[in-house]
Amino acid sequence: xxxxxxxxxxxxxxxxxxxxxxxxxxxxxxxxxxxxxxxxxxxxxxxxxxxxxxxxxxxxxxxxxxxxxxxxxxxxxxxxxxxxxxxxxxxxxxxxxxxxxxxxxxxxxxxxxxxxxxxxxxxxxxxxxxxxxxxxxxxxxxxxxxxxxxxxxxxxxxxxxxxxxxxxxxxxxxxxxxxxxxxxxxxxxxxxxxxxxxxxxxxxxxxxxxxxxxxxxxxxxxxxxxxxxxxxxxxxxxxxxxxxxxxxxxxxxxxxxxxxxxxxxxxxxxxxxxxxxxxxxxxxxxxxxxxxxxxxxxxxxxxxxxxxxxxxxxxxxxxxxxxxxxxxxxxxxxxxxxxxxxxxxxxxxxxxxxxxxxxxxxxxxxxxxxxxxxxxxxxxxxxxxxxxxxxxxxxxxxxxxxxxxxxxxxxxxxxxxxxxxxxxxxxxxxxxxxxxxxxxxxxxxxxxxxxxxxxxxxxxxxxxxxxxxxxxxxxxxxxxxxxxxxxxxxxxxxxxxxxxxxxxxxxxxxxxxxxxxxxxxxxxxxxxxxxxxxxxxxxxxxxxxxxxxxxxxxxxxxxxxxxxxxxxxxxxxxxxxxxxxxxxxxxxxxxxxxxxxxxxxxxxxxxxxxxxxxxxxxxxxxxxxxxxxxxxxxxxxxxxxxxxxxxxxxxxxxxxxxxxxxxxxxxxxxxxxxxxxxxxxxxxxxxxxxx
Ligand SMILES: Nc1ncnc2c1ncn2[C@@H]1O[C@H](COP(=O)(O)OP(=O)(O)OP(=O)(O)O)[C@@H](O)[C@H]1O
Numbered sequence: 001x002x003x004x005x006x007x008x009x010x011x012x013x014x015x016x017x018x019x020x021x022x023x024x025x026x027x028x029x030x031x032x033x034x035x036x037x038x039x040x041x042x043x044x045x046x047x048x049x050x051x052x053x054x055x056x057x058x059x060x061x062x063x064x065x066x067x068x069x070x071x072x073x074x075x076x077x078x079x080x081x082x083x084x085x086x087x088x089x090x091x092x093x094x095x096x097x098x099x100x101x102x103x104x105x106x107x108x109x110x111x112x113x114x115x116x117x118x119x120x121x122x123x124x125x126x127x128x129x130x131x132x133x134x135x136x137x138x139x140x141x142x143x144x145x146x147x148x149x150x151x152x153x154x155x156x157x158x159x160x161x162x163x164x165x166x167x168x169x170x171x172x173x174x175x176x177x178x179x180x181x182x183x184x185x186x187x188x189x190x191x192x193x194x195x196x197x198x199x200x201x202x203x204x205x206x207x208x209x210x211x212x213x214x215x216x217x218x219x220x221x222x223x224x225x226x227x228x229x230x231x232x233x234x235x236x237x238x239x240x241x242x243x244x245x246x247x248x249x250x251x252x253x254x255x256x257x258x259x260x261x262x263x264x265x266x267x268x269x270x271x272x273x274x275x276x277x278x279x280x281x282x283x284x285x286x287x288x289x290x291x292x293x294x295x296x297x298x299x300x301x302x303x304x305x306x307x308x309x310x311x312x313x314x315x316x317x318x319x320x321x322x323x324x325x326x327x328x329x330x331x332x333x334x335x336x337x338x339x340x341x342x343x344x345x346x347x348x349x350x351x352x353x354x355x356x357x358x359x360x361x362x363x364x365x366x367x368x369x370x371x372x373x374x375x376x377x378x379x380x381x382x383x384x385x386x387x388x389x390x391x392x393x394x395x396x397x398x399x400x401x402x403x404x405x406x407x408x409x410x411x412x413x414x415x416x417x418x419x420x421x422x423x424x425x426x427x428x429x430x431x432x433x434x435x436x437x438x439x440x441x442x443x444x445x446x447x448x449x450x451x452x453x454x455x456x457x458x459x460x461x462x463x464x465x466x467x468x469x470x471x472x473x474x475x476x477x478x479x480x481x482x483x484x485x486x487x488x489x490x491x492x493x494x495x496x497x498x499x500x501x502x503x504x505x506x507x508x509x510x511x512x513x514x515x516x517x518x519x520x521x522x523x524x525x526x527x528x529x530x531x532x533x534x535x536x537x538x539x540x541x542x543x544x545x546x547x548x549x550x551x552x553x554x555x556x557x558x559x560x561x562x563x564x565x566x567x568x569x570x571x572x573x574x575x576x577x578x579x580x581x582x583x584x585x586x587x588x589x590x591x592x593x594x595x596x597x598x599x600x601x602x603x604x605x606x607x608x609x610x611x612x613x614x615x616x617x618x619x620x621x622x623x624x625x626x627x628x629x630x631x632x633x634x635x636x637x638x639x640x641x642x643x644x645x646x647x648x649x650x651x652x653x654x655x656x657x658x659x660x661x662x663x664x665x666x667x668x669x670x671x672x673x674x675x676x677x678x679x680x681x682x683x684x685x686x687x688x689x690x691x
Contacts, residue, residue, distance in 0.1 A: 279436025359407025
């Protein structure tokens with residue numbers, strides 16, 4: 001049989017007695033629950049008679065009774081801390097009035113002066129006030145306590161709500177749990193039941209334990225999903241700022257910015273971050289990663305090295321021109337890892353030489369002795385499971401442990417961080433997680449600690465059906481946000497091109513210390529790394545040529561390396577890469593031997609005359625074209641529409657994309673619900689809005 005709460009006992013008492021009874025019996029049954037305050041009042045009056053008899057003339061008893069009366073009122077007030085303010089005041093007034101009257105009656109006699117009158121008016125008034133309180137509290141419909149039975153329904157009958165706040169889509173309750181009986185963990189276990197009782201999704205109910213007390217917790221209920229609509233990237237949060245400024249990656253359900261902090265901050269006592277990004281295929285982690293990288297690439301003091309051995313340039317494609325080193329196959333990824341390992345001691349030595357305990361934005365500035373600064377290094381590993389599988393399961397562990405102090409952050413992205421994909425040591429050394437939808441509860445456990453799951457985080461409920469939904473359990477993020485869903489921005493390709501293009505001059509270049517270490521460890525993989533052309537930096541045919549040449553060079557180079565690697569399978573990476581010392585390479589600057597004969601496979605088509613214009617003229621052309629579209633009465637345009645015109649002026653597709661993004665930023669174009677389609681904002685649209 002379940003335990004009855006005091007209110008349920010009270011209800012039982014009020015119900016008609018079992019079996020029939022007379023009017024007297026019925027009345028006495030109804031009156032019984034209201035008798036205690038009257039009995040206490042009568043008892044106090046009666047007790048004052050012997051008290052006066054014994055203590056009437058004793059000075060010591062007078063002092064003792066006065067002190068006791070004050071102490072009793074004080075203790076009542078103190079003990080009422082956990083209850084509501086109203087009940088606390090009512091109890092304290094009752095005890096103070098009763099004990100003061102008793103003290104006075106014991107000293108002077110109950111009939112002295114106004115004491116008799118005070119008793120016959122005061123005692124019934126106080127007893128009645130308690131009866132009224134009891135009657136008003138009673139709610140025969142409810143089965144439980146003051147919270148309307150909800151807490152009781154889920155087994156938290158003894159929990160008290162000490163504070164509540166209700167916003168349009170969020171209700172927050174501070175719970176005081178019975179001490180020694182329940183903890184915040186017990187509340188966490190009830191979240192599925194609470195969600196069911198409230199008819200909301202499971203992860204709409206969350207519990208945040210109070211770090212100062214195991215008997216307090218905060219319950220948050222967010223009934224409606226406000227993240228339903230895609231959130232477009234609003235543009236760089238700190239254009240030209242430092243990587244130490246927060247990197248904005250999305251929004252929490254209450255509209256708060258979801259941010260990441262990469263470098264440590266000695267003033268905030270925060271360490272540099274290493275991040276594990278996890279989410280099943282289609283959960284939106286690559287798009288989230290691109291938005292984060294776009295932010296980083298709009299800062300002045302960070303350099304990005306990125307690897308994607310599985311999808312090559314498919315994911316990172318638009319950002320590659322802004323990435324200092326992109327390792328798009330396994331060999332160059334291994335070389336990059338070797339380079340990071342070599343860069344750690346070199347960078348740490350440099351930081352120590354200039355008196356820095358850890359990387360701070362000042363490190364990126366020219367130092368007092370004139371030597372160039374050292375930008376922050378962000379090493380981003382897409383599809384890291386493949387890298388781990390094909391190199392060493394602890395490949396990131398050692399780097400992660402030491403990289404923080406060298407101003408390096410590792411970001412490792414994978415679909416599932418299970419035990420056979422990533423070792424516990426690596427998992428622990430990464431520290432922070434950015435978790436998207438996962439396949440099941442077990443996978444959620446690989447990415448999030450039990451306390452975050454207990455607090456209500458449930459990424460397995462999203463799977464790949466809610467792309468972009470995520471939790472951030474990362475350095476510098478308050479604990480209260482760990483189990484709060486966020487949605488990462490979706491950044492259109494045009495924006496990525498725009499970032500790459502616009503911040504090209506602002507972005508840091510790699511410092512000589514890191515470059516030298518990378519050159520020593522990775523040889524030509526580093527020195528001849530592919531440079532992807534800037535949007536608009538070269539006409540389409542040139543950039544294609546450059547890409548092809550670099551890729552071809554890359555492929556050739558991989559082939560050479562593969563042979564070398566086969567020879568040195570057991571050697572360590574660093575030594576392997578030293579085999580590629582520049583001395584052994586063919587001098588890339590050397591003149592090529594002149595051609596001895598030319599093979600012609602087909603008749604070359606006649607070249608179309610190409611009319612080249614300057615970037616400023618090309619921009620003007622773009623504006624004129626947009627004006628023309630507008631004059632034609634068009635409302636929707638696509639980058640391809642501009643392309644037809646821009647081909648004539650020797651501008652590449654990515655340059656056009658960058659210009660389209662610039663129009664969006666300037667409010668001249670506006671995104672539509674359709675990818676790659678933009679609405680022309682007319683001048684009178686602005687006026688309408690202003691009106
Ligand atoms: N923040 C977002 N808001 C809205 N839609 C999104 C968001 N992020 C991703 N999507 C949609 O989900 C699709 C899949 O996203 P994404 O490619 O980032 O998944 P993924 O987790 O990286 O998958 P995979 O591991 O297969 O690469 C995208 O093509 C996009 O349409």
